[in-house]
Amino acid sequence: MTIPWFSANIPGPKQARVVTPEIAAKILSKVGRKMMLCGSGIKGQKIGKEPIQKYILDLSKEMSVVVAPSVLKDFLEMGAEPVAKGVVEVTNLLRDAEWRGFDGKGNYDMVAYLGFPYYLESQMLSVLKHFSDIKTMSLGRFYQPNADYSFDNLKEKEWEKNFENLISLLRRK
Amino acid sequence: MKGTKFKIDEFESDLIKATGLEITVGRIVEEEWEEILGPTPMPSVTDLRKWDFALLNRYKPMYAPLCDLCCLCTYGKCDLSDGKKGACGIDIGAQQGRIVLLACCIGAAAHGGHARHIVEHLIEEHGDMPIDMGKNVEVEAPLVRLIAGIMPKKLSDLLEPLEYAEGELMHSLSATHTGQEGYFTDFESKALHVSMTDQLLMEIADVAQISALGFPKGDPGAPLVDIGFGSIDTKKPVILCIGHNVVPGAEVINYLRDHDLYDKVEVAGICCTAHDLTRYDKGAKIVGPLSKQLQFVRTGIADVIIVDEQCVRADVLQEARKTGAAVIATNDKICLGLPDRTKDSPKDVIDNLLGGAPGALILDAEKVGEVAVRTAIKLSETRKRRALNVVKEAKKCIQCGLCIRECHNNLDIPRGMEKAAKGDLSLLSEIYELCIGCGRCENVCSKEIPIVSLLGGAAKEITRKERYKVRSGRGPIQDTEIRNVGSPIVLGEIPGVVAFVGCPNYAGSSKEIAEMAEIFLSRRYIVTTSGCAAMDIAMYKDEEGKTLYEKYPGNFDAGCLSNVGSCVSNAHIAGAAIKIASIFAHRNLRGNYEEIADYILNRVGAVGVAWGAMSQKAASIATGFNRLGVPVILGPRGAKYRRTYLGRPDKSEDWMVYNARTGEKVQISPSPEYLLYVAESKEEAIVSIAKNCIRPNDTTKGRQIKLTHYIDLHKRYFGKMPEDIAMYIRTEADIPITLKAEIMKILKAEKWEPRITPDPTLLERLCRKKEVK
Ligand code: SF4
Ligand code: SF4
Ligand code: SF4
Numbered sequence: 001m002t003i004p005w006f007s008a009n010i011p012g013p014k015q016a017r018v019v020t021p022e023i024a025a026k027i028l029s030k031v032g033r034k035m036m037l038c039g040s041g042i043k044g045q046k047i048g049k050e051p052i053q054k055y056i057l058d059l060s061k062e063m064s065v066v067v068a069p070s071v072l073k074d075f076l077e078m079g080a081e082p083v084a085k086g087v088v089e090v091t092n093l094l095r096d097a098e099w100r101g102f103d104g105k106g107n108y109d110m111v112a113y114l115g116f117p118y119y120l121e122s123q124m125l126s127v128l129k130h131f132s133d134i135k136t137m138s139l140g141r142f143y144q145p146n147a148d149y150s151f152d153n154l155k156e157k158e159w160e161k162n163f164e165n166l167i168s169l170l171r172r173k
Numbered sequence: 174m175k176g177t178k179f180k181i182d183e184f185e186s187d188l189i190k191a192t193g194l195e196i197t198v199g200r201i202v203e204e205e206w207e208e209i210l211g212p213t214p215m216p217s218v219t220d221l222r223k224w225d226f227a228l229l230n231r232y233k234p235m236y237a238p239l240c241d242l243c244c245l246c247t248y249g250k251c252d253l254s255d256g257k258k259g260a261c262g263i264d265i266g267a268q269q270g271r272i273v274l275l276a277c278c279i280g281a282a283a284h285g286g287h288a289r290h291i292v293e294h295l296i297e298e299h300g301d302m303p304i305d306m307g308k309n310v311e312v313e314a315p316l317v318r319l320i321a322g323i324m325p326k327k328l329s330d331l332l333e334p335l336e337y338a339e340g341e342l343m344h345s346l347s348a349t350h351t352g353q354e355g356y357f358t359d360f361e362s363k364a365l366h367v368s369m370t371d372q373l374l375m376e377i378a379d380v381a382q383i384s385a386l387g388f389p390k391g392d393p394g395a396p397l398v399d400i401g402f403g404s405i406d407t408k409k410p411v412i413l414c415i416g417h418n419v420v421p422g423a424e425v426i427n428y429l430r431d432h433d434l435y436d437k438v439e440v441a442g443i444c445c446t447a448h449d450l451t452r453y454d455k456g457a458k459i460v461g462p463l464s465k466q467l468q469f470v471r472t473g474i475a476d477v478i479i480v481d482e483q484c485v486r487a488d489v490l491q492e493a494r495k496t497g498a499a500v501i502a503t504n505d506k507i508c509l510g511l512p513d514r515t516k517d518s519p520k521d522v523i524d525n526l527l528g529g530a531p532g533a534l535i536l537d538a539e540k541v542g543e544v545a546v547r548t549a550i551k552l553s554e555t556r557k558r559r560a561l562n563v564v565k566e567a568k569k570c571i572q573c574g575l576c577i578r579e580c581h582n583n584l585d586i587p588r589g590m591e592k593a594a595k596g597d598l599s600l601l602s603e604i605y606e607l608c609i610g611c612g613r614c615e616n617v618c619s620k621e622i623p624i625v626s627l628l629g630g631a632a633k634e635i636t637r638k639e640r641y642k643v644r645s646g647r648g649p650i651q652d653t654e655i656r657n658v659g660s661p662i663v664l665g666e667i668p669g670v671v672a673f674v675g676c677p678n679y680a681g682s683s684k685e686i687a688e689m690a691e692i693f694l695s696r697r698y699i700v701t702t703s704g705c706a707a708m709d710i711a712m713y714k715d716e717e718g719k720t721l722y723e724k725y726p727g728n729f730d731a732g733c734l735s736n737v738g739s740c741v742s743n744a745h746i747a748g749a750a751i752k753i754a755s756i757f758a759h760r761n762l763r764g765n766y767e768e769i770a771d772y773i774l775n776r777v778g779a780v781g782v783a784w785g786a787m788s789q790k791a792a793s794i795a796t797g798f799n800r801l802g803v804p805v806i807l808g809p810r811g812a813k814y815r816r817t818y819l820g821r822p823d824k825s826e827d828w829m830v831y832n833a834r835t836g837e838k839v840q841i842s843p844s845p846e847y848l849l850y851v852a853e854s855k856e857e858a859i860v861s862i863a864k865n866c867i868r869p870n871d872t873t874k875g876r877q878i879k880l881t882h883y884i885d886l887h888k889r890y891f892g893k894m895p896e897d898i899a900m901y902i903r904t905e906a907d908i909p910i911t912l913k914a915e916i917m918k919i920l921k922a923e924k925w926e927p928r929i930t931p932d933p934t935l936l937e938r939l940c941r942k943k944e945v946k
Contacts, residue, residue, distance in 0.1 A: 005578060012241030014254045040854045070856040073892035084891060086861070088812070088851045092235050092819045117680055118583065120853060123237035123812035130238055130254065130265050 005142030005153050015145035018152045021162045025169035031110040034063040039116030040070045047160050055167050062170050091124040095132045112137040122146050206324040211765025214322030215337045218344050218366050224767045225362035227935045231827050232818035232848040236269035246351045261351045270360025271349050273816045277364040278346040280793025281371035283483050288378035292331050295385040301329045307390025309651035315748040316376040322764030331377045338370040368796035376744035383648045388452035393728040395647040398451040400459040400711050401639035406439050410553035411474050412545050414442040416481035419449035421503040424542030426454045444484045445739030451645040462705030464677040467610045471626045473558040476549040482506040497556045499548050500532030503541050508534050519543045527551050563630040567593035569620040576614035582607055601631035643711035644722040646738020650729040650749040652756055659757025663776045665875015667731045668882050669866025670699040672746045673706040675783030675791045680809045685855045686784050687713035694725050697732040703743050707736045750777050774802025775933040778866035781805040804845040804865045806858050811851045818848035832931035836940035839931045841869040842901045856890040869933040873906035881909040899923045903930050
């Protein structure tokens, strides 16, 4: 069993399944309505030489993207204007099955989290784990047991490779 | 039976006819205070349940379990995931409410224990002194008046509300027992209740110590005192006081004064005891907030460490052992396994400590004063402060990476070690700046490297220069100040009151809190602070080398920074909001909680910010403010409290109030949007603070001012106009003039329609006219 990045963060018997980029891409491509939430940690993050924002914008063609307000400026400068809302606020909306989504088409089937402080993401995943039917995936560098699916604990370079791989697999679908 | 009170609205017998009779067994309620008694003096656990439900209906709790299990009784462990219930029938939602209630009870108990000790001690030592909050403070104890319905005149008058709060605490705590409360909203109502009594307890403690110990009495010009490692004169013997109860530390100062030793010994403090020591004597030094505790103890600068209560590291004795400092435990809450030397002669205890005993438990404050001073003087002559070879220690590191996984802030200690091993201490020194001093990294280090000491060693040059000024805690806000700001706050012309409070469990740099404070000071909000947050605000200087306390006056006024004092002084921030309702708006206080909270929620644009909230006390403090109608924003770690109270601006039906003028139900702007929110970043918090200062009652001019700040900060940090702006415009007159064209375009696109500005209330009984159907 994978040990959470913060080793004491063991919630109970129900813990996330570790996924490779291939499996993650497969799962995500099968899901109907999906959303990716990007936190303040993506600031300054690069994948190879490219800013991660470029990859996220690529991904926004496949799924709804919501970013932390504190990183919105980076996207505006790139000419994009994703929805920007605090992760606590968005998670609160997500836990309501009746919520109509940011596009008015209904709540989401799966939500992926990326770039949040570890413990904050863990807590938000916990909200959805216990109080919604939404499936969750953690795409950060560290194993998040409260998600349904999570990347393993990874070294920086491994994670970059994983993330790049995931995006290209999703784009190929 | 003492203190049992009953009211009889109407009574008629052959002999007596009475109305409005109120009897307290043990004493007759004195009717010196002419104010009419409101509906809920000393409310029971359920008396304000309706108010709580009105809040919880709009601000629904969002639970984020930190653990899926419960292990509170022998039926357990129970796994509550996937909708499973525990063997007792509880579900995961109720279980979260239960844990939150437990945290609030623990927090209230900590303040209550402190209050009980200090009131009894002060009466014993100083006699039944009059309560005196200074010449401009007539409403001496707004929370006691509001909640207990009592106007205290002397210290012993505080015993009745204290007893009341202790009783409520017992009832609330009992509800967490297996087989008691079972539904989340009722757990929440009890959490709100016990946290309200927590505010009462804080006020009792601070009113007593201000009255009896000569602390500043609502003085905006309270002295500027020294804070920071660099302010401690290490050439003198040093006595360090850690905790929240000033009594033993004050006795140290008394002993020094009485024995002509005042200038010969350094008295310093960490955490709220430090604040209160400087309120007692401006010559005392503040080392810093809780996050500096382990670092400072490790420096070995302190010869004697006095611990009183709350926020003391459980391993203080082992840590002191490493440096040869003697520990004196002084309070029944923290005895540390030490022998009780209360009845022994000071000489015996001192000899024992000098002979190498690690510490002593002395439950007599006066004796603590003598033992601490004489021991410190002697120990300082013989004790050697050991220097640490950072490079040599860093070379032991095997890059296993275990430390970084334990670190709250994911600080890259291994890389810091790698560099340090080559003689470059810069990264370790940078890490020091972000370290909250928890020591968890060390616990797992494969090579048993004293990482915390290495960080301190690497940053030695910086810490030596850490010398700042903080304004000593002023205590209450003056009634005259409230008269000046009441109207502009309620009308919205002062854009808001922002209170930075709480612990230093920050996710980023401790400087963030000062940066946030300065943003609102420069925009002429009223900024107030207390506790560790007040210390961290001080530990930052501008280009001219000035701290915010030197730059901004200590008044409770626009563009001013008032430090009310220690944790228990938080009561004065609540008190200021209450006094706005009573002094400015002439609402009755006495036993009239619901109406005052309703007033504050709808009219007083105040926001609390607990950026590094850590303790159970911080949980009860925040929840107490929430019941009073004040929203609180927490830093990202606050998510681990498991519960937030969040409004849904997208649900217009949640934002209906009565218009007290007509009795009609009317739509308001979603404000305050949250009662308890967790912000991921400083930027998110800043914008959220500005938005949550908006209140339904703002005048158009006030709304314009508040929106100007909200929009400006939103544009600055997020790069665009807020998307929800139309929700906050009631009439065109609310639109900031310079933004008229831009906003009108948005309003048109959103098919906006004007709304009235009601006389807002959630309480139907306050409507002057009932709705005509
Ligand atoms: S209190 Fe209830 S949920 Fe907790 S261990 Fe006991 S039976 Fe299980
Ligand atoms: S002491 Fe500092 S570096 Fe070590 S785990 Fe705690 S915060 Fe991290
Ligand atoms: S745990 Fe100790 S040995 Fe391992 S990387 Fe950290 S400092 Fe080095």
